[in-house]
Amino acid sequence: MDINRNNYQQYLLREVDDELSAAEKAALRGFLQAHPALQQELTLLRDTKLSAEEVPFPDKASLYHRQIAGKPSSRRGMYRRIVLAAACAAAVCLAAVYLWQAKSPAGAPATSYSPVAGHPDSDLVQSPVRPPQDPAPVPHLATIRAADKPGSGSKQNLPGPPAPAKPRAPAPPEIPTLALRPLSRPPAAEWVPTISKEISREAPEISLPAEQNGEAPEVKAPGVLGTAEALAQAKDELDEAITEKVATVHRSTRDWMAQLAKKGITVGNLTIALKD
Amino acid sequence: MTETEYNECVDRYADGLYRFIVKNLKHPEDAKDIVQNSFEILWTHRKELKADKAKSYLFTTGYRNMIDHLRKSSRVSLTEEFPENLPAVRDQEPDLKAVLMAGLERLSTIQRSLVLLKDYEGYSYEEIGAITGLNASQVRVYLHRARLKMKAYLVKMTHLT
Numbered sequence: 001m002d003i004n005r006n007n008y009q010q011y012l013l014r015e016v017d018d019e020l021s022a023a024e025k026a027a028l029r030g031f032l033q034a035h036p037a038l039q040q041e042l043t044l045l046r047d048t049k050l051s052a053e054e055v056p057f058p059d060k061a062s063l064y065h066r067q068i069a070g071k072p073s074s075r076r077g078m079y080r081r082i083v084l085a086a087a088c089a090a091a092v093c094l095a096a097v098y099l100w101q102a103k104s105p106a107g108a109p110a111t112s113y114s115p116v117a118g119h120p121d122s123d124l125v126q127s128p129v130r131p132p133q134d135p136a137p138v139p140h141l142a143t144i145r146a147a148d149k150p151g152s153g154s155k156q157n158l159p160g161p162p163a164p165a166k167p168r169a170p171a172p173p174e175i176p177t178l179a180l181r182p183l184s185r186p187p188a189a190e191w192v193p194t195i196s197k198e199i200s201r202e203a204p205e206i207s208l209p210a211e212q213n214g215e216a217p218e219v220k221a222p223g224v225l226g227t228a229e230a231l232a233q234a235k236d237e238l239d240e241a242i243t244e245k246v247a248t249v250h251r252s253t254r255d256w257m258a259q260l261a262k263k264g265i266t267v268g269n270l271t272i273a274l275k276d
Numbered sequence: 277m278t279e280t281e282y283n284e285c286v287d288r289y290a291d292g293l294y295r296f297i298v299k300n301l302k303h304p305e306d307a308k309d310i311v312q313n314s315f316e317i318l319w320t321h322r323k324e325l326k327a328d329k330a331k332s333y334l335f336t337t338g339y340r341n342m343i344d345h346l347r348k349s350s351r352v353s354l355t356e357e358f359p360e361n362l363p364a365v366r367d368q369e370p371d372l373k374a375v376l377m378a379g380l381e382r383l384s385t386i387q388r389s390l391v392l393l394k395d396y397e398g399y400s401y402e403e404i405g406a407i408t409g410l411n412a413s414q415v416r417v418y419l420h421r422a423r424l425k426m427k428a429y430l431v432k433m434t435h436l437t
Binding site: 010016050054062 | 279282283286287290291293294295298299304308311312315319372373376379380391392394395396398400401416419420423424426427430431
């Protein structure tokens, strides 16, 4: 290996580029020791070497890839799938809750109405589960929700736990109805009054408790909105309130009719009396 | 190359490739686009590549994209000419790095690319040739010319100050 003044620069440049073999490096080292004035030229060439500099890529996250089920996708796509999966899960949960709540009213236990002890007309407060001979049971929300026609298969459509067992004669026919039924009452011949000619056009005032003057019964708001238990409780309370009001009106009407039958009712100059 | 190896390539080489491109183009947005395009090509061809070849593949792809970009932008003359008419750095006390950067800007695109690949990435002449499409002898000659030009500029600026 012959390093001389004609070719030494190539060796210096290759030294700067770190492209010399060990033997060439040793030869160059010996040449520079023999010619120390050339050492400065090597230093200058080394100064042209760029030093390390950090220049970070500004958006490295955009370069990553994730592969799911053999299909390449970017991180952005992965986030999109996560959001979509969460939305689907939420939709399924909402649908399940909705279906469960739609089934629960028909299957909710029927409210049991017990006669008011000691009340003269307590027998008027009747259970919604009546024997079949009862022409008009007190309306019950559970029956209101049923289909129109008896035996129309509504029971299959509205499955649910059966009402609490109550002793009763032959199983009443399915009376699903969407309309409120009138309160049961005695035959019309027993109570429809014949009013005399002096009858006042003013209807007798029937005083009702304040809570019955068109005011909606207070129903407690469910503790947890949308839960089946809260809805069932609210329904039961509403059933009780409606039944109580109907019974109270019925009692007041009977009291008024009894008074009318005994001594008539005088309103101002008019006297209303029942004919025999 | 697996997905994990690809993502490791992002960690290891994205900054270096970006530095290489942006030092040539002096335009960060264009450099970013070229880097993203290079990695997208790497991802597309990952199954045909081994992980140990990924770096040179990335730099080869990036270099070619950069040359294409410069040609389309008419901002490059692929010659070895050293532009002498650029203004020198004289407005302030120049440090060595600033002078070197100024000298680097005065190199042609090919020379600058060779210097960057050699000094920043430590590639050999053969590896640089594979990236730039030159043979090893051409790389050595071009690179040495670039060094001598930078040395001359460094001496000139040092004597001026």
